[in-house]
Amino acid sequence: MKKNTEVKKYKNSFLNWIEYRLPIISYLEREYGDYPMPKNANYFWSFGAMLTIILVVMIFSGIFLAMYYTPHVDMAFESTERIMRDVSFGWLIRYIHSNGASFFFIVVYLHMVRSIYYGSFKYPRELNWLFGVTIYLLMMVTAFLGYTLPWGQMSYWAATVITNLFSAIPLVGESIKIWLLGDYTVGNATLNRFFALHYVLPFVILGIVALHVAAVHVHGSNNPSGVEVKTPKDTVKFFPYMLIKDTLAFSVFGIIISAVIFFGPNLMAEVDNYIPADPMVTPAHIVPNWYLAPFYAILRAVPDKLGGVVLMFGSILVLFFLPWLDKSKIKSCSYRPVYKWMTILFFADFFILGYVGLKPAVGTYLLMARVGVIYYFLYFLVLAPLVPKFEKTSQLPDSISDVYGAK
Amino acid sequence: MMNKLLFTLFALIIINSSLQAEELKAEKLKKQDWSFEGITGTFDRASIQRGFKVYREVCAVCHSMNLLYYRDLIDIGFSPDQIKVIASEYTVIDGPNDEGEMFERPARPSDRFVDPYRNDVEARLSNNGAYPPDLSLITKSRKGGADYLYNLLTGYAETEEGSDIGEGMYYNLYMPGNQIAMPQPLYDESVEYDDGTPNNLNQLSYDLTNFLVWAAEPELEERKRIGIIAILFFVVFGVFSFFLKLRLWKKVS
Ligand code: HEM
Numbered sequence: 001m002k003k004n005t006e007v008k009k010y011k012n013s014f015l016n017w018i019e020y021r022l023p024i025i026s027y028l029e030r031e032y033g034d035y036p037m038p039k040n041a042n043y044f045w046s047f048g049a050m051l052t053i054i055l056v057v058m059i060f061s062g063i064f065l066a067m068y069y070t071p072h073v074d075m076a077f078e079s080t081e082r083i084m085r086d087v088s089f090g091w092l093i094r095y096i097h098s099n100g101a102s103f104f105f106i107v108v109y110l111h112m113v114r115s116i117y118y119g120s121f122k123y124p125r126e127l128n129w130l131f132g133v134t135i136y137l138l139m140m141v142t143a144f145l146g147y148t149l150p151w152g153q154m155s156y157w158a159a160t161v162i163t164n165l166f167s168a169i170p171l172v173g174e175s176i177k178i179w180l181l182g183d184y185t186v187g188n189a190t191l192n193r194f195f196a197l198h199y200v201l202p203f204v205i206l207g208i209v210a211l212h213v214a215a216v217h218v219h220g221s222n223n224p225s226g227v228e229v230k231t232p233k234d235t236v237k238f239f240p241y242m243l244i245k246d247t248l249a250f251s252v253f254g255i256i257i258s259a260v261i262f263f264g265p266n267l268m269a270e271v272d273n274y275i276p277a278d279p280m281v282t283p284a285h286i287v288p289n290w291y292l293a294p295f296y297a298i299l300r301a302v303p304d305k306l307g308g309v310v311l312m313f314g315s316i317l318v319l320f321f322l323p324w325l326d327k328s329k330i331k332s333c334s335y336r337p338v339y340k341w342m343t344i345l346f347f348a349d350f351f352i353l354g355y356v357g358l359k360p361a362v363g364t365y366l367l368m369a370r371v372g373v374i375y376y377f378l379y380f381l382v383l384a385p386l387v388p389k390f391e392k393t394s395q396l397p398d399s400i401s402d403v404y405g406a407k
Numbered sequence: 408m409m410n411k412l413l414f415t416l417f418a419l420i421i422i423n424s425s426l427q428a429e430e431l432k433a434e435k436l437k438k439q440d441w442s443f444e445g446i447t448g449t450f451d452r453a454s455i456q457r458g459f460k461v462y463r464e465v466c467a468v469c470h471s472m473n474l475l476y477y478r479d480l481i482d483i484g485f486s487p488d489q490i491k492v493i494a495s496e497y498t499v500i501d502g503p504n505d506e507g508e509m510f511e512r513p514a515r516p517s518d519r520f521v522d523p524y525r526n527d528v529e530a531r532l533s534n535n536g537a538y539p540p541d542l543s544l545i546t547k548s549r550k551g552g553a554d555y556l557y558n559l560l561t562g563y564a565e566t567e568e569g570s571d572i573g574e575g576m577y578y579n580l581y582m583p584g585n586q587i588a589m590p591q592p593l594y595d596e597s598v599e600y601d602d603g604t605p606n607n608l609n610q611l612s613y614d615l616t617n618f619l620v621w622a623a624e625p626e627l628e629e630r631k632r633i634g635i636i637a638i639l640f641f642v643v644f645g646v647f648s649f650f651l652k653l654r655l656w657k658k659v660s
Contacts, residue, residue, distance in 0.1 A: 039659055081474050081544075084626070091626040092633070236659055244652045251645030255638055262634025263446060266547060274548035274623075275540070284583075405660070 031217055036235035037242045038223035040404045044114035045221060045242075046249035047107050048213070053250065054104050055209060059202050061097040069149065071195035073188045076151035077276040095265040101143050102268045103257050105291035108136060113347055116322070119331030120222040126323040131212040133319045138205050140292060140316075145198040147289055151191065152273030157286045159186045159194070165312075168305040185279070225403045226331025227396055234400035285360050293357030294350050298376070300361040301369040311373065318380045325380055328388035335394045339387045346379045434562070434580040436554045439613065443620060446635065449628050450621055452484045453602070458618025459483065461598045461611050466542065469534065469589075471522040474543035475622055478516040482625055483618075490516045497521040535575040537588030546616070546623045553620050555581065560612040563591040 010016050010025065019025040037045070068087055070079040083090035112132070115121050121129035148159040163181055167173040182189030220229055229235055236242065260267060268290060272283050288296045299312040318325075333340040353372040359365045397403045442451040459480070462472070477494040481487065495513040499521055502509035514521055524530040531538050546552045562580040566572050576586040593615070595607045604610060621627070 078474070085474065085479075091630065095630075240655055241659065244648055244655055248645060248648040248652050251641050251648055254641035255645065258634060258637040258641060262630050262637060265630070271548050271550050274544045 033237065033239045035217060035220075035238040036229065036232065037221055037238055038229055038234060038400050039236045039241075040225060040400050041221060041223050041242070043245065043249050044110065044118070045223075046246045047111040047114065048216075049246045050107050050250055050253055051104070051111060052209065052213070054100060054107060055202070055206060058097065058100050058104065059206070061093050061100065062199070062202065064093050065097055066199060069195075071149070071192050073151060073191055073277070076149060076191060080150045092261075095261045099257065099261050099265060099268060101146065102289075102291065103253075103260075104139065105143070107253070108139065109291075112136070116346075117333050117343055118222055118224055119226050119326070119328075119333065121323045122326065122331050123323070124219045125216065125222065128212060128215040129323055130320060131208055131215060133316075135205055135208050135212060136319075137316060138201055138208070140295075142198060142201040142205065143289060144292065145194045145201070148186075148191065148194050149198060150273060151277045153275045153277055153281070153283050154270045154273040154286070156186060156277035156279065157283055158288055159190065161286055162288075163190075165299070165305075165309050168309045170306070222331065223400060224332060224334065225397055225400060226335070227398075227400055227403075230399050231401075234404075287358050290354060290358060293355070294353035295357070297353040297357035297361075297369045298373050300357075301366070301373045315373075315376060318377070322380065322384065326384040326388075327386075328391070328393075330393050330396065335396055336387075336391060337394060338391045339383070342379065342383050342387065346375070349375045349379070434558075436551050436558050436581065438554050439557055439616075441553055441617070441620070443617075443627055446631065448631060450483070451617055454614045454617040455483045455621050456485070456618075457600055457602070457604060458614035458616065460600070461593070461615040462542070462618055464598050465592050466615070467520075468523055469530075469539040470542045471524075471539075472520040472543045472622060473522070473541050475520045476516070477514065477518060477520065479625065483621060487516070494518060535588060537575075539589065542619060542622070544623045546620045553616050556619060557612050557616045559587075560593055560615065561608055 010019065015025050065083060068079060068083045068090065070076060080094065083094055085091075087093075115129065115132065121132075144158070144162060148155040163177055163186065166177045166180060169176060178184060180190075181187070182193055220235075223229075270287060287293070295312050295315060298315050299308040302308040302311055328336065328339065330336055333343050349372050352368060353376065356365045356369045356372065361369065442449060442454075477490050480490050480493065485493070494516050497514040497518075498511050499514045499518055500509055501512050504510055524533065527538065540548075546556055549555045551558075558581040559579060562582075564578055564580055566578040570578065570585065572578055572586055576588055577590055578585060579587045593608055593611050597608075598606060598611055600606050604614075624630075
């Protein structure tokens, strides 16, 4: 037990009172005020803070939606529409929540691109990466559950298609599916439990985000050169230097997301979801939300259902192993002339997979999906471990200050 | 080299997708000028009121608009008294009363738009087995939105030589598959206008579409108004942070 250790003196006596009982003020000061950031961090390092804000906005808009939403197959569609029409600013809350989900994924993808390109997932930040991939996985589950709630045609049929995947598991598949649905088909029991889970998972994500951020702060952030901080000269304080950059980045983000929310709120939505769910009518083609589309493409790339399911889950699982698959000691792709282009090609590949995931799995699209899947796994399982053996890397700078001064 | 490769890939995708689009839709939508489009778009209330008349006199025979209440009409310029009169022309079933009986009464502004059929079975029975969809969200639930609707209503044509049209189906240039179970609902002069606006097919369809867009997105005007403020806010905030950032970082070397 600490006995009356020196308590930091703040001008404000209320802060002192708190600090003496719970040293949270000095904690905040250390972690968010004086926290040293590599001074060469570019705007890719603003997405983490942005994600935190989006998460909070999603939780708040979600709570307000839940106050009016009715999770019943006969009323869900209608209650969402009543939110849009009769609740004051209900349309705004709903459009913030639905477009917010899309932008959450756009930003998380940029955040992950940053982590992969600059090698942020490597020693000593592996645990941080594991938390990150877990968050990503939970985000996908949460988004999928949320998509079923308005109980439109796409809600119903996407839920049917996805839960059907589990029946591909040999022997126990069918029982698992029924256990998940709470019924033999997607129905009221399913909707109720999906709502319950959709409400609780974001708070789980919030908890993991806290661990994720705390973990970055132990060794400090990575930076575009991938060279670790050596002296305090390599860094700037979070406040005000990073805060102002994050604020600027957030303003730009605000302009873009407002343009979509207010002037094209349904651009990223499927028209079919404005038709109430009808188990008797199958839509011409069933598409998942765009941000899940790459995995949907992987699923359909193989003619065998079980094979597709295995590949799809495999493609997410393999992300967890990246810190151990990539054998290069050099973090940033900027100093890896060969692997750099393979990584960029990997990003393009993921994008293309997403595109074909939204198209019918026939002809050229199917071919593209297959080539895409092959490169996806090639990148992780072959290129990441083997390229470092042959690659001639460029000379790393001695310190961050060297690169920063040279600009 | 890489850039060229990426460029070719994207070009391929775009060509491919436009090819596909052409396969599916025989006819490209003819775009109309709508007052609600654009950043400062607003509703043309006179047109919406005329469109409501067209809906009431023609479409309402077959199509419900479940998500609307008569009270909502205040938005498009009807007075509370006018709305009472409009509502009272419809009959709803209410109850039970003190004797436990259901009874009929004229609709009130707080009632929903009254359905033409008692249930789905009756709706199908009266339409050769086809179900006339609810129109409350029709412009949001079809690709092409307002333009699709307008083209659909004006897109009936003689069956093309050699095309296979099913029993009880009609040829339409814009319906996916070119067959629709709805007979052409509107013709020149189907509906009389009180304000002297010409009532040809194009005008009727135009007004009706305006009405249905309002019905699907009654928040549109408010949304765009707030949108401009929100964007301006972020622009000002962004400019301010930009200059502050330049000032702060000048000292960092
Ligand atoms: C709810 C979603 C997420 C939130 C709110 C979040 C938040 C943050 C924050 C605030 C930081 C520190 C600032 C920064 O470096 O940008 C950070 C860093 C990091 N995040 Fe996330 N993150 C999320 C999802 C993810 C995901 C899905 C991944 C990868 C799979 C990921 C990987 C990382 C890594 C590797 C770092 C350390 C980066 C570095 O120091 O260079 N994060 N995150």
